[in-house]
Amino acid sequence: MPVRPRASSGEKRYITPEGYRALQEELAAAQGPDPKAGEFTELEAGVRRKERERRVQELAAVLEDVRVVEPDASQAGRVFFGAWVELEDEDGGPVRYRIVGPDESDVKAGRLSVESPLARALLGKEVGESVVVERPRGPVEYTVTAVDYAAS
Numbered sequence: 001m002p003v004r005p006r007a008s009s010g011e012k013r014y015i016t017p018e019g020y021r022a023l024q025e026e027l028a029a030a031q032g033p034d035p036k037a038g039e040f041t042e043l044e045a046g047v048r049r050k051e052r053e054r055r056v057q058e059l060a061a062v063l064e065d066v067r068v069v070e071p072d073a074s075q076a077g078r079v080f081f082g083a084w085v086e087l088e089d090e091d092g093g094p095v096r097y098r099i100v101g102p103d104e105s106d107v108k109a110g111r112l113s114v115e116s117p118l119a120r121a122l123l124g125k126e127v128g129e130s131v132v133v134e135r136p137r138g139p140v141e142y143t144v145t146a147v148d149y150a151a152s
Contacts, residue, residue: 014114015066016082019104023066027059062103069101071149079122079147081114086146087122094145099123118142 030052040048071082079085079099086096097112105113112119121131122144130143
């Protein structure tokens with residue numbers, strides 16, 4: 001999972017429980033033995049070791065700075081952090097995103113950063129409401145068709 005640039009000092013970033021576990025697993029793997037250690041020359045292995053050490057430091061810092069936010073199922077029907085949101089764009093195409101922290105966002109995997117323009121526009125909206133988001137190709141309207149807080 002890619003780690004995004006750190007927030008300004010003192011500013012907490014939010015993360016879902018699943019995102020936190022994924023970062024913990026990545027940290028554990030980076031701290032363990034390198035499964036590809038025998039595939040490199042001594043020089044390449046040294047460079048790889050330094051990269052892994054840097055990644056361990058990055059991940060440890062992120063895990064220390066984030067605040068885990070449990071999705072609140074009582075918010076069903078409204079978009080808040082941790083929600084799975086089904087949208088329909090103006091062409092009728094359905095899309096589904098989970099609103100997550102910047103450290104776990106991956107649009108291709110359906111995880112939309114809470115800091116993104118679309119997520120910011122969606123926060124607090126209910127099923128049936130629409131938002132307009134500026135895109136490079138021009139404004140795009142989305143209508144919220146479903147909101148749930150299931151873990152997957």
